[in-house]
Amino acid sequence: MPWDRNQMAARAAEELEDGMYVNLGIGIPTLVANYVGDKDITLQSENGMLGMGPFPFEGEEDPDLINAGKKTITELNRTSYFDSAMSFGMIRGGKIAAAILGAMEVAENGDLANWMIPGKLVKGMGGAMDLVAGVEKVVVVMDHTNKAGETKLLKACTLPLTGAGVVDRIITDLGVFDVVEGGLRIVECAPGVTEDEIRSKTEATLV
Amino acid sequence: MQKVYDTADAALEGILKDGMLIAAGGFGLCGIPELLIDAIVKSGVKDLTVASNNAGVDGFGLGKLLDTRQVKKMMSSYVGENAEFMRQYLSGELELEFNPQGTLAERMRAGGAGIPGFYTKTGVGTVIAEGKEHKDFGGETYIMEEGIFADLSIVKAWKADDTGNLVFRKTARNFNPPAAMCGKICVVEVEEIVPRGSLDPDHIHLPGIYVHRIIQGEHEKRIEQRTTRKREEA
Numbered sequence: 001m002p003w004d005r006n007q008m009a010a011r012a013a014e015e016l017e018d019g020m021y022v023n024l025g026i027g028i029p030t031l032v033a034n035y036v037g038d039k040d041i042t043l044q045s046e047n048g049m050l051g052m053g054p055f056p057f058e059g060e061e062d063p064d065l066i067n068a069g070k071k072t073i074t075e076l077n078r079t080s081y082f083d084s085a086m087s088f089g090m091i092r093g094g095k096i097a098a099a100i101l102g103a104m105e106v107a108e109n110g111d112l113a114n115w116m117i118p119g120k121l122v123k124g125m126g127g128a129m130d131l132v133a134g135v136e137k138v139v140v141v142m143d144h145t146n147k148a149g150e151t152k153l154l155k156a157c158t159l160p161l162t163g164a165g166v167v168d169r170i171i172t173d174l175g176v177f178d179v180v181e182g183g184l185r186i187v188e189c190a191p192g193v194t195e196d197e198i199r200s201k202t203e204a205t206l207v
Numbered sequence: 208m209q210k211v212y213d214t215a216d217a218a219l220e221g222i223l224k225d226g227m228l229i230a231a232g233g234f235g236l237c238g239i240p241e242l243l244i245d246a247i248v249k250s251g252v253k254d255l256t257v258a259s260n261n262a263g264v265d266g267f268g269l270g271k272l273l274d275t276r277q278v279k280k281m282m283s284s285y286v287g288e289n290a291e292f293m294r295q296y297l298s299g300e301l302e303l304e305f306n307p308q309g310t311l312a313e314r315m316r317a318g319g320a321g322i323p324g325f326y327t328k329t330g331v332g333t334v335i336a337e338g339k340e341h342k343d344f345g346g347e348t349y350i351m352e353e354g355i356f357a358d359l360s361i362v363k364a365w366k367a368d369d370t371g372n373l374v375f376r377k378t379a380r381n382f383n384p385p386a387a388m389c390g391k392i393c394v395v396e397v398e399e400i401v402p403r404g405s406l407d408p409d410h411i412h413l414p415g416i417y418v419h420r421i422i423q424g425e426h427e428k429r430i431e432q433r434t435t436r437k438r439e440e441a
Contacts, residue, residue: 123287
């Protein structure tokens with residue numbers, strides 16, 4: 001059985017170590033926060049906050065307190081605020097230990113595409129290019145195939161890149177993969193998923 | 208020098224010119240200079256280039272300046288929430304220069320710090336790097352980005368004293384300090400102007416040297432995505 005969204009998020013949470021400062025993207029990566037357990041993890045929100053708390057209770061929303069997805073959130077007793085230049089200073093400066101984000105395509109050399117589809121509405125890269133360029137470890141969490149059933153693990157990305165050679169590890173519904181010399185290495189298969197099934201659904205070279 | 212003005216219109220008097228470059232603070236609708244945007248709409252100044260992380264939403268924030276076609280070009284990182292923006296962009300009426308968010312923030316900070324250009328890893332190997340100088344440092348490739356030197360900064364802070372010392376609140380700080388720094392003239396709107404001496408000098412987020420004009424006013428502070436949890440879940 002392939003992993004579902006929550007199981008993928010739980011598997012991604014295993015990548016995080018006690019004491020890490022982490023940036024989570026939108027979608028499945030946001031769910032990772034639910035699975036960190038006892039680990040002391042500080043979440044960064046790139047609009048200028050370390051120590052991001054959960055959504056507020058109804059009636060306690062503060063328009064001055066949002067995350068990078070523009071959703072209302074809360075602060076914790078460890079929270080600090082800073083401006084956007086300092087926020088991306090800590091991202092670019094390699095102070096953030098890990099970023100977990102979604103993707104449209106990943107290539108076997110670690111290229112990542114997740115910000116635009118030519119001919120479709122372009123919304124912008126936001127902070128994604130800065131994050132993948134600066135953060136120490138970039139973990140992609142995404143479905144193995146797209147809605148049309150085509151693989152998202154490619155020899156080369158077809159979409160415009162967010163970053164070149166930036167991905168370290170990929171977690172899909174079928175398994176866990178590392179970007180290594182010569183291609184992708186299968187680290188782990190989801191329960192009941194065989195390497196043959198993964199190979200049949202992967203274009204990237206598996207080494 | 209008197210920095211406090213009664214209204215946004217008065218604070219912008221003699222500053223606005225067609226074709227000028229304005230750096231605006233705010234992230235989404237959080238910490239945006241609502242009152243100054245309204246005054247710029249009212250002024251009718253046109254052909255503006257606006258450096259701002261986002262472009263507001265339809266009918267609010269910088270979206271108002273788009274509705275009136277006063278903006279010629281946006282320098283932004285994310286513009287997904289604005290249908291009128293997209294319409295003008297796709298029809299070629301509006302120019303758009305995408306900047307990675309951190310690059311945009313640093314370009315503002317650099318402009319304010321007298322740094323005309325800097326090298327960054329962000330965007331190397333992507334469309335953002337096309338046409339830009341590449342240079343290797345320590346075996347890694349970087350691209351050069353230019354500082355932004357704006358004609359005018361429009362900024363929202365929480366509190367100011369009459370000398371322009373600013374305090375921001377929570378994540379409403381965002382792009383406001385770097386935007387404030389990079390303008391030849393910086394106009395700030397705050398929720399409260401407090402008496403000199405009542406702000407702790409150790410807790411000033413942006414010193415008044417960057418601030419030329421200040422107004423106080425009521426802010427709508429619209430929430431873009433209201434998300435909550437139920438009390439039972441706690």
